[in-house]
Amino acid sequence: MSVFTTVTPQQLSEWLKAYPLGELLDLQGIASGITNTNYFVTTSTGRYVLTLFEANTAEELPYFLDLMAHLAQHQVLCPSPVRNIAGNSLGELNGKPAALVSCLKGRSLEVPSAVHCAEVGRVLAAMHIAGESFTANMENPRGANWRLTTGNKLIDLLTAQDRALLESALSAEANQSLDGLPQGVIHADLFRDNVLFDGEQMGGVIDFYYACNDVLLYDVAIAVNDWCTNEDGSLNAELTVALLKAYHAVRPLTELEHQAWPNQLMSAALRFWLSRLYDFHFPNVGELTHAKDPAHFQKILQKRINEQASLATLWV
Numbered sequence: 001m002s003v004f005t006t007v008t009p010q011q012l013s014e015w016l017k018a019y020p021l022g023e024l025l026d027l028q029g030i031a032s033g034i035t036n037t038n039y040f041v042t043t044s045t046g047r048y049v050l051t052l053f054e055a056n057t058a059e060e061l062p063y064f065l066d067l068m069a070h071l072a073q074h075q076v077l078c079p080s081p082v083r084n085i086a087g088n089s090l091g092e093l094n095g096k097p098a099a100l101v102s103c104l105k106g107r108s109l110e111v112p113s114a115v116h117c118a119e120v121g122r123v124l125a126a127m128h129i130a131g132e133s134f135t136a137n138m139e140n141p142r143g144a145n146w147r148l149t150t151g152n153k154l155i156d157l158l159t160a161q162d163r164a165l166l167e168s169a170l171s172a173e174a175n176q177s178l179d180g181l182p183q184g185v186i187h188a189d190l191f192r193d194n195v196l197f198d199g200e201q202m203g204g205v206i207d208f209y210y211a212c213n214d215v216l217l218y219d220v221a222i223a224v225n226d227w228c229t230n231e232d233g234s235l236n237a238e239l240t241v242a243l244l245k246a247y248h249a250v251r252p253l254t255e256l257e258h259q260a261w262p263n264q265l266m267s268a269a270l271r272f273w274l275s276r277l278y279d280f281h282f283p284n285v286g287e288l289t290h291a292k293d294p295a296h297f298q299k300i301l302q303k304r305i306n307e308q309a310s311l312a313t314l315w316v
């Protein structure tokens with residue numbers, strides 16, 4: 001269930017007096033999502049999504065809301081935050097930071113086709129290009145330093161096999177050079193549950209709350225590891241090439257990026273294995289987010305390490 005903080009129609013009608021959105025017609029809690037409270041809101045001017053932020057503080061949120069506004073202004077398919085009459089897109093409702101954004105069409109997919117993967121590649125490249133003119137900066141909270149310190153916190157809790165896997169991933173990270181790889185604003189969590197599709201038509205990308213500055217190819221690797229992976233953790237060649245080709249058509253990938261591709265796939269798998277392991281071993285009492293299965297990313301990481309040589313052949 002994803003209404004952690006209840007909002008009544010009366011409370012929302014009162015709150016909406018600060019917004020140029022007309023009269024409240026309907027309010028429906030959204031069942032999916034695991035971190036925040038989300039509602040579909042219909043007013044006399046349209047349909048919106050209301051989010052009450054359960055994890056982020058009011059100080060952290062302007063970067064993400066400003067980024068979404070910037071990307072939407074640059075025709076990237078993503079929610080556009082609604083400003084209130086005073087010009088603010090971040091407010092407070094029932095004690096939580098709260099924002100209204102435009103409602104996108106569609107729903108998330110579990111089993112994408114090559115057409116869907118190509119759409120994801122295209123929108124990701126468009127996002128990376130539009131991000132070039134976004135001036136605010138955010139260090140990656142799950143970047144290489146975090147991966148190293150988190151790996152060190154976890155290592156003694158792992159089985160011998162997992163410890164060996166972690167050691168080889170961390171040592172591959174320490175030996176890779178990121179020099180010359182294009183950097184910029186990345187989404188950093190472009191999984192299937194963060195993209196909405198209406199048939200083959202993309203509604204847009206949601207959930208920008210891990211966005212930050214980092215290597216652009218790393219963002220592509222995060223998406224490929226989720227969108228283009230077979231049951232056994234190996235890469236699906238057709239889906240991978242579809243995503244990469246569509247991306248390349250919008251932002252051409254370089255030879256240096258080709259060389260870095262196997263390692264970036266490995267780093268992206270390591271990041272999510274570690275965050276899932278961390279949530280499993282150190283559950284945050286009182287936090288609403290539910291731990292996801294670390295074994296899924298253990299399998300993907302193992303494949304990315306075992307198949308380094310063949311990964312380079314899946315390219316544009």
Ligand SMILES: Nc1ncnc2c1ncn2[C@@H]1O[C@H](COP(=O)(O)OP(=O)(O)OP(=O)(O)O)[C@@H](O)[C@H]1O
Nearest residue numbers: 030032033034035036038049079102103104206207
């Ligand atoms: N702008 C939007 N337009 C349409 N639907 C949206 C929008 N934002 C969110 N949703 C719907 O709400 C659901 C929950 O949103 P989301 O996945 O962002 O939840 P969360 O709890 O905030 O984050 P997460 O579950 O990733 O931790 C989505 O699956 C989608 O169906």
Ligand SMILES: N[C@@H](CCO)C(=O)O
Nearest residue numbers: 189191272275276292
């Ligand atoms: N997409 C992440 C959770 C949100 O960051 C995962 O699947 O582990």
